[in-house]
């Protein structure tokens with residue numbers, strides 16, 4: 088209450104009734120356009136600003152609900168690890184920091200591992216929570232990623248990681264840095280099992296996390312405007328003594344420079360994931376096979392108008408309709424096969440010619456080096 092309110096005599100104040108204070112968390116300022124956003128509208132829009140499309144951070148539960156079929160998934164238990172291996176203490180004890188983060192977020196660690204289905208395909212997802220100690224990667228997080236990868240291999244499921252992290256957890260020192268190669272080895276295991284590994288880079292993905300598993304995905308999807316990088320902007324500017332472009336280390340900048348495959352808004356993330364996993368696991372091909380269901384047929388008809396017309400012409404008989412499509416697909420498969428063999432033979436010849444060129448270059452280099460050494464030897468004799 089301000090000083091003006093204090094001037095009102097208490098009797099009048101009791102008559103009018105004291106003003107109810109508006110809770111602080113009902114409105115939020117958009118970091119993109121500075122508009123005030125009402126919490127209910129914001130939640131309905133998956134924490135995306137409805138004025139400028141800025142993607143605000145999203146809680147783990149909301150994110151998973153958005154991705155999985157019917158918003159349903161089951162959480163995997165966290166592997167047990169020693170909480171404070173170094174008995175670390177700075178201004179506070181590390182154990183106290185952990186307790187504080189746990190009570191603040193209601194989570195056990197900075198990572199949550201779940202499994203469920205997306206478009207009917209089983210998927211294991213590991214999501215970081217930035218509000219838990221900056222989503223930093225310690226022994227527990229590393230162990231969780233390893234066990235999640237093992238689970239994905241066991242279940243023959245696609246593996247998704249959604250990092251939102253400041254990097255390694257400093258309170259665990261060297262042990263947190265060891266998690267970088269460990270997680271890479273875990274991802275390698277998923278890749279050897281021929282399972283898709285997709286990374287959804289959310290805001291922010293920096294430090295040791297971006298320098299390990301987050302940058303070795305089969306597909307890198309990023310959220311619009313997300314900060315993705317290794318060292319901070321200021322550190323780089325001071326090191327290279329140059330002013331960096333304003334969009335440096337954003338998802339869009341990385342897309343332009345080939346580090347990210349696609350920038351996908353939150354509203355389209357599920358359909359994108361289902362598409363990608365379908366293509367990588369060849370589930371989409373299975374759908375278009377004869378008797379594969381209506382979904383496949385619709386796709387075929389949409390892609391080439393001729394197919395649908397031919398089906399109409401062949402007429403009322405459903406059987407004929409069914410037989411015409413597989414022959415078409417067979418023909419198209421053969422066509423692609425011949426195309427592929429042509430391209431591959433071209434690639435092979437190009438490769439062999441490149442090799443020959445490299446060898447020739449090497450020979451030339453050797454002869455130049457020999458000449459130079461002879462010259463220097465002669466010069467030395469003189």
Ligand SMILES: [Zn+2]
Pocket residue numbers: 117118119120121122136137138139140141
């Ligand atoms: Zn905005």
